[in-house]
Amino acid sequence: MKKVYIYKLFERFWHWSQALFIFILIVTGFEIHSTYNLLGYEAAVKIHNLTAWAFLVLIIFAIFWHFSIGEWRQYIPTTQLIKAQIDYYVLGIFKGASHPTKKLVYNKFNPLQRLIYLGLKILVIPVQVISGFLYLYFNYPIKGFELESLQLVAFFHTFGAFLLFSFIIAHIYLTTTGHKPLSSIKAMVTGWEEMDDETIKERLANDIEIALLKTKAQFKSAKDKSEFLDDALVAAQKNVGAKSSEDFRFRDAISSSGVGYFAISKDGMFSEVNEAWAKLYNYNSPTEIVGKHYRLSRTEEDFHELEKSVEKALQGETIKHGEVKRICKDGSFGYHTLTISPMIRNGKITGVEGFIIDTTDKRLAEKELLKKKISVEAELKKQKVEE
Known part of the structure; x- marks a missing residue:
């Protein structure tokens, strides 16, 4: 303290x-x-x-x-x-x-x-x-x-x-x-x-943000200076290492964690995904997915369920969707947990954003354990019959 x-x-x-x-x-x-x-x-x-x-x-x-x-x-x-x-x-x-x-x-x-x-x-x-x-x-x-x-x-x-x-x-x-x-x-x-240290870090980032925004307001007539201050604001927030504004609520928190980040606009189009998200879906880069509708990553049945969660998030709720199945670029399937939250810009909900954590290996391991269990039970049953 x-x-x-x-x-x-x-x-x-x-x-x-x-x-x-x-x-x-x-x-x-x-x-x-x-x-x-x-x-x-x-x-x-x-x-x-x-x-x-x-x-x-x-x-x-x-x-x-x-x-x-x-x-x-x-x-x-x-x-x-x-x-x-x-x-x-x-x-x-x-x-x-x-x-x-x-x-x-x-x-x-x-x-x-x-x-x-x-x-x-x-x-x-x-x-x-x-x-x-x-x-x-x-x-x-x-x-x-x-x-x-x-x-x-x-x-x-x-x-x-x-x-x-x-x-x-x-x-x-x-x-x-x-x-x-x-x-x-x-x-x-x-x-x-x-x-505590975490709160102090957030306060410091907020101090930097307010100072830069006040300075930026004095340069409204100079576009190049305004853009320079925008870059300085982003750099200051990242250097501090704290989520200091609504624009970086999820993205900053998971930038180096390997967790997939995504942002979807109100019309259902991907406005941003990070490298980890693209990799989990077997895309070569985020640019391949930005501008496309989020229904492409779901089966018809799974899409309708996901659509309900997105609608709730657009109303201001944060949804922990649990484990879902994804369709990758090559047609293969994978599994991950999904959390969706409203994306707020200038005090208004402009879409949704969230993150995914891959559980495919966990799901495959569970399947293998289930197969082994069935095999062992069948063998025991066979031995009991022979006796």
Whole structure:
């Protein structure tokens, strides 16, 4: 485990200031509702109002900070890996499973956190601010507001308070689910979080990618420079040895493993295969297969089953198809396991990609063992009859 600087100074200041303001607002708010008597009604109202104004100022500065340095990207919702994240929180976390997502430059939040934080920022906080202002300026026509009753305002403001309180409880619990109970809290205090070598490698690759993409944006008018930076981006990712972007999710992981890689576009045509794939199918080079339909590698019966898996992958699922039979270029047959996943480019599913692992030798060995078993059983049966 090594320490990596992940939370900036203002980010930590904003986080803890927000936590303090929400805590004060909850304590004074419930006292205003006569839940208990701690500060006295008048003092609670005064502190509640002052804290609300301070919180509003903090929100304005936080919005400016998020947009000025690009941190707003953290809250863009995504459905990728959301099922895996739910499974992790429901079961995996109690079985010691690894976390399905990792903290990178623009990926500090997992899919569930993105949805929850975005909901807080565009729904809960605005509701609290608007209903709070209605409380402050109720029945003062000079100020621009006049209502017949506070009942509906009180309902929404109190409901929002309970949502915030529930969020805080869940948030505190989840901070204890790191590799150590207090590691996440400590990271938000110091800015440094402990990560394993694999995560650090992915973060480094992601840092390089973001830096190169930002630089490339400055050279849009110069095509040769843009292409040069594209090559530099690919080289940097490969040198780091980590899968840092969606474009290299499978390909980088198996580039030197001898496993067959393939990519199929939405129209069913092979858009890419690697040397290992071509070799398993007895083709001389990948160029012989690129541009052809994937049905050529299957029997009619096997194709229909594979077609269903491809359709599921195009809907966002990752399919472990198990062992399948392939038709090679020379008409011979082979066997391999098959995994298919959606191919995502710029946030959209553009096809499917996956890998195959040859099991032909294993299948032949099993057949030979079965033949030997049948032969031995027949011999034993013959001897028993003769006796």
